[in-house]
Amino acid sequence: MATEKYLTVSALTKYLKRKFDADPYLGRVYLTGEISNFRMRPNAHQYFSLKDERAKISAIMFRSSFEKVKFRPEEGMKVLVVGRISLYEATGNYQIYVEKMEPDGVGALYQAYEQLKKKLAAEGLFSAPKRKLPLFPQRIAVITSRSGAVIKDIMTTVRRRYPIAQLVLFPALVQGESAAADIVEKIHTVERSNNFDILIIGRGGGSIEDLWPFNEEMVARAIYDCDIPVISSVGHETDTTIADLVADVRAATPTAAAELAVPVLNDELLKINQVKMRLYQAFKAELKIKEQQLLKLRSSYVFQQPERLYEGYLQKLDYFDKRAGQAAQAIVSVHERRFARVLSRLREAAPIESVRLNEKQIEYLQERLRKAEMTFLEQKEQRVKAAIVSLDMLSPLKIMTRGYSYVSQDKHVIKSVKHLTKKQQIEIHFADGNATAEIKEIKEEQDNDR
Amino acid sequence: MTDKPTFEENLNELEEIVQKLEQGDIPLEKSLEKFQRGMKLSKELQAKLENAEKTLTKVMDQNGNEEKFERDDNDEE
Incomplete structure (x- = not known):
């Protein structure tokens, strides 16, 4: 027992890792499976799993490799990957280091195309209002390959229709890895020149791989952001690239693009x-x-x-x-009528009867007056006659015939002896004449009568 | 590029003038003015198209210079 040698974990792991790395098959494995546990990490290495019904393997894809993936991996997506198997010592997990990945089933590029189309459509890049092409462009920029048929067709058409326009070719790579970046750069160059009226971006027909640069997001965005109207003519009429969709006008062929760009001068x-x-x-x-x-x-x-x-x-x-005449006449008539009425009333009211009455009265009175006068005169006459008789009777002459006389001096009758003086000459009046006498004596009677 | 009216703008103006004249209802002085303006415009436009030089295609080189581009000139037409 004591002689048994114990290995460290590191040593064992190192041994195992070597087994993986040295294996002739595990160095390059073509694997198909379903993506699992995928969570997109922007600008970083991607960690996920690949699995089928019965088994599962951890997977890692380094950033540099992942950037080349044309589609966006999704959970449950069936993929084809190429990579090597190795062991990560820190966790003891073996995993597949994925170098390439593409969707299983439909072609990878098609899938990528569909995805980008969906994304840009959602952003509104295709439905955004299209810029109007100028009717009479003076300078037309063409981004295409120097050697392709595109520029030739465009030149021929423009020369035939509208030879006074200036065509300027911006030669660009139109296929391959760096084509997209080159196209974008040329678009920017055209914009910077700031003296073009129309930009034509063109490429002849080809496979989806050949046309791929025109399905790249960066190209689509550069076209969308371009401030010059863009005509796109990529591939054959049946191929519709993202560039075609985002351009202001899509032309089926380069010749059509040129026809859209310029009018016919003679027309x-x-x-x-x-x-x-x-x-x-x-x-x-x-x-x-x-x-x-x-x-x-x-x-x-x-x-x-x-x-x-x-x-x-x-x-x-x-x-x-x-x-006016009529009016005046009318007024006169009115007054005339009124006058006539008044006159007739006046006439009716006239005092002829009373005048006559009075006349008669006057006559009568005059008659009476005359009669009275005559009577009065007669009476007066009588009275005068009587008076004359009386007067005659009273006449001093008559009296003097009976022996009376009167004395006067200087025509004044002397009625009293008091008015006499001695030797005064007086006249003695008789009925039959006068005698002058001289007073001899005056004998005044003293109140013998009274 | 410049504030000068473009060919299109001039053409539009000419079209407007013609339409206005065709509709009538313009004071005589004004219509005379418009007529003269229209004739001037049409002459200018015509001259611009007729006298414009036939231009050759150019190519932008690496340095941003435009050069003559005469590819396939021979087999054309």
């Missing part, structure tokens, strides 16, 4: 001529219309018979005149 010249004709005719027509309008206006009655302008006014004036 354009013809069109311009037609436009020119239209312009000329439109203007001519316009002039004619204006001329006719002028003519029409000039033939208007306004200019031909200007008097017609105020005919209406004349008529109106007449009308108003007539109306």
Whole structure:
């Protein structure tokens, strides 16, 4: 027992690892299985398992190897891997170090294509609005191989249709590992030049492997991000690459691409001529219309018979005149009628009867007056006669005939002896004449009568 | 590249002018102006297309220079 030699774990593990590494079969194993326990670790080594119904093996894929995988591994996906078997001493696990991996069943590239297409579609790269191609490009960039038929076809077509456009070829690798990067670089170069109107990216037909660079994500994104409209013509009409899908226009062939890129010069010249004709005719027509309008206006009655302008006014004036006359007449009539009414009322109310009455009264009164006057006069006459008789009776002359006389001096009757003086000359009046006398004596009676 | 109107813009303007004139309803002075502008544009456009040089295809070399590219010139046409 004592002579037994004990091995360390390290020593044993080292021995076992050597067995794996030295084995002629385990150095390169082609293995098919289902992916299990896969969790994507970005920019790192990938750890997962491969299994079938009965067994399971750990797997590791170093970053450098994993970067070449064209598809995205998924849980449960059946894959074909190539690798070597070895033992990881730290855990004592044996595992397969995967160098290449592709999907089992459908072709690896097809799977990758479908996956990228799905991804970019989900991002909206295909459905994003397409840029419009300029109608008259001056400079056209072409990214394709220097030697392929693509550039030749494009040159021929452009020269035939629109020889005034400048074609510039950006020679690029169009197949192989580094083609995608080269194409992307050329796209960027075109963009940087900043003097191209259209970019054509082209490649002739080939297998899916040949066309692969045009299915690379970096190429798709470069086309998508390109600020110049891109026409893509990759492969035959039946092959649709991601580049075709993301480009602004897809052309079935390089010739079609060139036809899409440029118009036909002669057609354009013809069109311009037609436009020119239209312009000329439109203007001519316009002039004619204006001329006719002028003519029409000039033939208007306004200019031909200007008097017609105020005919209406004349008529109106007449009308108003007539109306004014009628109105005035109406007013006069109203007043006339009123006057007539008043007059008749006045007449009816006139005091003819009373006048007559009064006249009669006056006549009557006059008659009475005359009669009264006559009576009065007669009476007066009587009275005057009587008075005359009386007067006659009272006349001093009559009295003097009975022997009375009166004395006066200087025509003043002397009624009293008091007015007499001695030797005063007086006149003594008699009925039949006068006598002058001289006072001799005055004898005044003292109140003998009274 | 420049602020100068492009060929397309000029062509569009010409087309617009023609349409406007064809529709009528423009004051005479304006239509005369438009007509003259249209004739000028069409002459320019025509000249641009007719007098443009026929250009040869070029190729961008490694240094970013454009060179003549005359591949297959012989077997063409």
